[in-house]
Amino acid sequence: TQNYRITLLPGDGIGPEIMAVAVDVLKIIGQKFDLKFDFQEALIGGAAIDATGEPLPAATLDTCRNSDAVLLAAIGGYKWDTLPSNLRPEAGLLGLRAGLGLFANLRPAKILPQLIDASTLKKEVVEGVDIMVVRELTGGIYFGKPKGIFETETGEKRGVNTMVYTESEIDRIGKVAFEAARKRGKKLCSVDKANVLEVSQLWRDRITQLSQEYPDIELSHLYVDNAAMQLVRAPKQFDTIVTGNLFGDILSDAAAMLTGSIGMLPSASLGASGPGVFEPVHGSAPDIAGQDKANPLAQVLSAAMMLRYALDQPAAADAIENAVFQVLEQGDRTGDILSPGTKLLGCRAMGESLIKAI
Amino acid sequence: TQNYRITLLPGDGIGPEIMAVAVDVLKIIGQKFDLKFDFQEALIGGAAIDATGEPLPAATLDTCRNSDAVLLAAIGGYKWDTLPSNLRPEAGLLGLRAGLGLFANLRPAKILPQLIDASTLKKEVVEGVDIMVVRELTGGIYFGKPKGIFETETGEKRGVNTMVYTESEIDRIGKVAFEAARKRGKKLCSVDKANVLEVSQLWRDRITQLSQEYPDIELSHLYVDNAAMQLVRAPKQFDTIVTGNLFGDILSDAAAMLTGSIGMLPSASLGASGPGVFEPVHGSAPDIAGQDKANPLAQVLSAAMMLRYALDQPAAADAIENAVFQVLEQGDRTGDILSPGTKLLGCRAMGESLIKAI
Ligand SMILES: CC(C)[C@H](C(=O)O)[C@@H](O)C(=O)O
Ligand SMILES: CC(C)[C@H](C(=O)O)[C@@H](O)C(=O)O
Numbered sequence: 001t002q003n004y005r006i007t008l009l010p011g012d013g014i015g016p017e018i019m020a021v022a023v024d025v026l027k028i029i030g031q032k033f034d035l036k037f038d039f040q041e042a043l044i045g046g047a048a049i050d051a052t053g054e055p056l057p058a059a060t061l062d063t064c065r066n067s068d069a070v071l072l073a074a075i076g077g078y079k080w081d082t083l084p085s086n087l088r089p090e091a092g093l094l095g096l097r098a099g100l101g102l103f104a105n106l107r108p109a110k111i112l113p114q115l116i117d118a119s120t121l122k123k124e125v126v127e128g129v130d131i132m133v134v135r136e137l138t139g140g141i142y143f144g145k146p147k148g149i150f151e152t153e154t155g156e157k158r159g160v161n162t163m164v165y166t167e168s169e170i171d172r173i174g175k176v177a178f179e180a181a182r183k184r185g186k187k188l189c190s191v192d193k194a195n196v197l198e199v200s201q202l203w204r205d206r207i208t209q210l211s212q213e214y215p216d217i218e219l220s221h222l223y224v225d226n227a228a229m230q231l232v233r234a235p236k237q238f239d240t241i242v243t244g245n246l247f248g249d250i251l252s253d254a255a256a257m258l259t260g261s262i263g264m265l266p267s268a269s270l271g272a273s274g275p276g277v278f279e280p281v282h283g284s285a286p287d288i289a290g291q292d293k294a295n296p297l298a299q300v301l302s303a304a305m306m307l308r309y310a311l312d313q314p315a316a317a318d319a320i321e322n323a324v325f326q327v328l329e330q331g332d333r334t335g336d337i338l339s340p341g342t343k344l345l346g347c348r349a350m351g352e353s354l355i356k357a358i
Numbered sequence: 359t360q361n362y363r364i365t366l367l368p369g370d371g372i373g374p375e376i377m378a379v380a381v382d383v384l385k386i387i388g389q390k391f392d393l394k395f396d397f398q399e400a401l402i403g404g405a406a407i408d409a410t411g412e413p414l415p416a417a418t419l420d421t422c423r424n425s426d427a428v429l430l431a432a433i434g435g436y437k438w439d440t441l442p443s444n445l446r447p448e449a450g451l452l453g454l455r456a457g458l459g460l461f462a463n464l465r466p467a468k469i470l471p472q473l474i475d476a477s478t479l480k481k482e483v484v485e486g487v488d489i490m491v492v493r494e495l496t497g498g499i500y501f502g503k504p505k506g507i508f509e510t511e512t513g514e515k516r517g518v519n520t521m522v523y524t525e526s527e528i529d530r531i532g533k534v535a536f537e538a539a540r541k542r543g544k545k546l547c548s549v550d551k552a553n554v555l556e557v558s559q560l561w562r563d564r565i566t567q568l569s570q571e572y573p574d575i576e577l578s579h580l581y582v583d584n585a586a587m588q589l590v591r592a593p594k595q596f597d598t599i600v601t602g603n604l605f606g607d608i609l610s611d612a613a614a615m616l617t618g619s620i621g622m623l624p625s626a627s628l629g630a631s632g633p634g635v636f637e638p639v640h641g642s643a644p645d646i647a648g649q650d651k652a653n654p655l656a657q658v659l660s661a662a663m664m665l666r667y668a669l670d671q672p673a674a675a676d677a678i679e680n681a682v683f684q685v686l687e688q689g690d691r692t693g694d695i696l697s698p699g700t701k702l703l704g705c706r707a708m709g710e711s712l713i714k715a716i
Contacts, residue, residue, distance in 0.1 A: 090553045120483040120591060141499075141521060141555065148556050158524045159557030163499060166516045193604070195448045197499065198506050199517030225611040232590065232615040233478060246551070250608060253583040257590040 003036045004311055005067040007275070009060070009096075012046040012089060013284025014294035014347075015073030021296035021351035022071060022303045025320060028358050029307075033316045040067065044096065045075025045089035045284075055092030061099045069310035070100075070277040073299060074284035097137050101271035103169070104176040105135040105248065106309075107281060109255035109265060114328040117339055118260030121235075131238045131255050132184060134177040135248025137269055139169045142245045163199050165244065170206040176270070177242030178214040185239035187218045191227045191247055203244065224251070231255055256281050263295035263336045266302035268309050278306040292346040295334035297324055300354060323357040330357075361394045362669055363425040365633070367418070367454075370404040370447060371642025372652035372705075373431030379654035379709035380429060380661045383678060386716050387665075391674045398425065402454065403433030403447035403642075413450030419457045427668035428458075428635040431657060432642035455495050459629035461527070462534040463493040463606065464667075465639060467613035467623065472686040475697055476618030479593075489596045489613050490542060492535040493606025495627055497527045500603045521557050523602065528564040534628070535600030536572040543597035545576045549585045549605055561602065582609070589613055614639050621653035621694045624660035626667050636664040650704040653692035655682055658712060681715035688715075 006026075010019040023039060030037050042060040049055050055075075064070045076089040085091065096102075111119065111129040119126045144162035152158050174190075181188040190207045192200035204221055211219040222230065224247045230237060231254050243251060256262045265281040280298030288294060301324060308317035332353050333342040345353060364384075368377040381397060388395050400418040407413050413433075422428045434447040443449065454460075469477065469487040477484045502520035510516050532548075539546040548565045550558035562579055569577040580588065582605045588595060589609065593616050601609060614620045623639040638656030646652060659682060666675035690711050691700040703711060 085553070085556070085559060088553065094554070120479050122478055122480060125478040144518075149560050152524060156525050157560055158522060159555075159560030160502075161521045161555045161557045163519045163521065164516060166510065167514050193607075195443070195446070196452070197517075197519045198443070199519045201443060202507050202515055202517030225607045228586065228608045228612040229615040229620070232612060233618075249551075249583045250586045254586040254590060254612065257587040260591075262587070 001034050001036050003038060004069070005038045005040065007064045007067040007070045008039050008041045009044045009070060009072040010041065010047070011044050011073045011075040011284060012077050013074055013286040013289040015075070015284055017290070017292065017294050017347045018280070018296040018299035019071070019073045021347060021354070022299045024351055025300050025354055025358065026303055028355050029316050029319060032319065032358065033313065035313065035316065044072070044092045046077050046080045048092060049080055049083070049087065049089065055087060055089050056095040056099070061096070064096065064100060064275060067275050069275050069306045071303060071306060072277050072279035074280065074282065076284050077286035079286070094142065096277065097269060098143065100274055100277065101138060102269035102277055103136060103138040103272070104173055104270045105137040106180065106268045106270070107133040107135060107252040107256065107265070109133065109252070109259055111259045112261070112264060112328065115259070115261045115264065115337055118337055119258060120260060121258060126235060126258055129235045129258060131235065132180055132240045133248060133252040133255055134173065134180055134240060134242045135252055136169065136173040136244050139165055140245030163197065163246070165199050165203055167202065167206055170203050171210060174207050174210045174242060177240060178210065178217050181217045181240035182214065186216060187220070187239035189220045189222055189227070189238055189241050191222050191224050191241060191243035191251060193224050194221070195223055207242065227251055228254060231258065252281070261337050262298070263334065264297050264301065266298050266305045268305045270309065276306070276310045278302040278310070292348055293335050294347045295336050296347050296350055300324060319358060323354050326357040327353045359392050359394050361396060362427070363396045363398065365422045365425040365428045366397050366399045367402045367428060367430040368399065368405070369402050369431045369433040369642060370435050371432055371644040371647040373433070373642055375648070375650065375652050375705045376638070376654040376657035377429070377431045379705060379712070380657045382709055383658050383712055383716065384661055386713050387674050387677060390677065390716065391671065393671065393674065402430070402450045404435050404438045406450060407438055407441070407445065407447065413445060413447050414453040414457070419454070422454065422458060422633060425633050427633050427664045429661060429664060430635050430637035432638065432640065434642050435644040437644070452500065454635065455627060456501065458632055458635065459496065460627035460635055461494060461496040461630070462531055462628045463495040464538065464626045464628070465491040465493060465610040465614070465623070467491065467610070467617055469617045470619070470622060470686060473617070473619045473622065473695055476695055477616060478618060479616060484593060484616055487593045487616060489593065490538055490598045491606060491610040491613055492531065492538055492598060492600045493610055494527065494531040494602050497523055498603030521555070521602070521604070523557050523561055525560065525564055528561050529568060532565050532568045532600060535598060536568065536575055539575045539598035540572065544574060545578070545597035547578045547580055547585070547596055547599050549580050549582050549599060549601035549609060551582050552579070553581055565600070585609055586612060589616065610639070619695050620656070621692065622655050622659065624656050624663045626663045628667065634664070634668045636660040636668070650706055651693050652705045653694050654705050654708055658682060677716060681712050684715040685711045
């Protein structure tokens with residue numbers, strides 16, 4: 001038996017409901033593949049603020065550090081939106097990324113044939129879309145200094161944030177992206193704003209230089225405004241995309257929405273060593289929290305990503321992904337992906353259906 | 359007879375071809391509405407680099423300053439892509455914006471019923487889409503300092519750009535946006551990244567405060583990643599959008615692409631006083647330059663925007679817009695918007711058809 005310590009961060013809103021399903025699925029998978037999961041639950045986001053006053057208690061970071069992988073659900077909600085920014089749920093998430101050194105965020109946007117009608121784009125435009133956005137996650141304007149709200153000589157307020165990348169930060173994420181592209185369609189598109197920003201010029205130079213080590217990968221460059229257009233115009237042209245923290249935030253969400261079903265999309269955040277964090281792309285959906293309406297599939301697929309990327313258990317990951325595929329084939333749907341001729345299930349019932357499929 | 363001094367900046371690529379059509383249209387409109395246009399041509403972008411070594415010669419800025427409005431076509435091309443950034447065509451455009459104080463960029467993204475099939479989105483999703491993006495154009499990360507590529511103590515290079523907004527910069531663009539919303543659907547959505555960036559927190563605070571002066575306008579706020587998603591998911595929810603320079607660059611292009619025909623979209627860049635600049639949203643398309651294939655309609659519609667916003671000649675602007683509508687109704691199309699059952703015209707022939715329609 002292989003033993004794994006997994007930290008669970010259910011967070012806020014629908015987080016606890018979807019996490020419960022993922023845990024049930026992992027338990028069954030553990031029996032099937034002879035894996036033992038030692039689950040530790042910890043607080044983050046609004047739940048942590050309510051209990052401790054802080055969005056990321058030190059104990060949570062410790063628990064995460066002492067585990068093999070972290071499964072996160074979702075954080076945030078209206079309730080905490082008026083707190084000062086360093087005490088808001090988002091600060092917990094940013095602290096977790098920085099604290100664990102999770103510089104690489106992998107966000108797949110893959111269209112599932114069963115859900116193609118959920119896309120707002122025409123079928124022929126999105127059929128077969130399979131994009132991996134590799135987003136830098138611990139640098140750029142999210143963490144650059146100086147930052148803050150300052151007073152000018154004239155007594156006016158002035159908001160400042162700084163977009164910064166060093167060569168080593170660019171190389172590090174570039175390598176992850178080239179490696180990811182190598183395992184996929186061997187095409188990498190680097191997105192920047194090098195026609196305006198110096199930080200992007202350095203980015204483009206380094207990525208171009210790095211490409212010499214990856215002669216088998218076809219590298220292209222796009223400006224971020226054009227990339228946003230191209231995602232809408234012809235998303236099939238993309239295989240792997242690499243970009244900075246802010247552009248990645250925007251483009252990965254746009255790419256996710258092309259699929260029409262962000263309730264289905266997992267993500268992985270990885271560091272150089274130490275545990276990675278696996279979480280759905282969607283948010284905490286406070287409006288439907290506690291009503292057994294949430295779609296647990298992105299959370300379950302995040303658990304699959306964890307098995308694949310962190311625990312090196314590809315067969316177990318496959319089993320989960322196949323089960324998801326199967327329940328969709330059966331016509332099982334939560335409300336967000338319901339379409340004519342399919343069957344509406346609640347969050348728990350969807351979990352039970354998955355367990356049966358496994 | 360009303361007299362107007364108009365600076366023409368044909369720029370690069372297809373610029374001269376589409377400008378020629380717009381000038382012909384303006385001449386006819388002038389006869390019809392008893393307006394006299396005194397056209398002055400000046401150099402910008404690659405054309406200016408080739409002739410003078412600089413993307414924005416001082417003489418060009420002078421000519422613009424001494425005119426009632428500036429009609430710009432497009433700048434840039436592969437040829438100048440390897441120059442240092444301060445000598446590239448884009449630097450000419452940024453210099454023009456800064457030099458004329460054009461802090462407000464209005465980018466309409468309106469779907470034309472005749473071209474609805476050109477959109478990659480489903481008809482029911484985009485039918486009736488009519489969005490105005492009000493983008494701040496002389497501030498934010500495009501101009502903030504410090505910027506550049508510096509060396510760290512360890513000898514590594516470090517790229518830096520700074521996103522800055524002062525209260526007065528935010529108020530100024532906010533007012534333009536609230537006023538624009540008032541003339542439209544009375545809904546304004548402000549886009550920022552206030553859950554991460556301090557500069558966005560200041561932005562959100564000021565826009566919220568400003569909204570007290572516009573009780574008739576319904577104000578909402580979205581994070582930029584969510585805004586990119588919502589544009590793809592349900593674009594009809596938007597009426598007027600206000601945002602900073604970088605977010606506006608990205609979102610206005612995404613919004614433009616929803617229409618499927620960026621060859622049709624004009625834009626206006628306005629300052630507190632002095633001449634505004636009117637230009638198509640599309641680029642210089644060097645691949646089809648000089649082949650009489652370009653779509654001149656965005657350029658012609660930019661001239662209409664000029665008549666409306668800079669010269670206060672709404673009837674003349676209407677006449678141009680109606681002519682565009684009419685040629686589309688007739689089935690006249692350039693290659694970029696061709697669809698089954700319509701007639702392919704070159705750039706010049708499209709111009710002649712417009713003249714007939716007027
Ligand atoms: C919640 C927020 C801080 C976060 C981000 O901007 O990174 C989110 O949008 C994401 O993409 O994970
Ligand atoms: C060419 C470039 C500098 C410019 C910008 O980023 O503003 C363009 O993309 C635009 O939107 O007008």
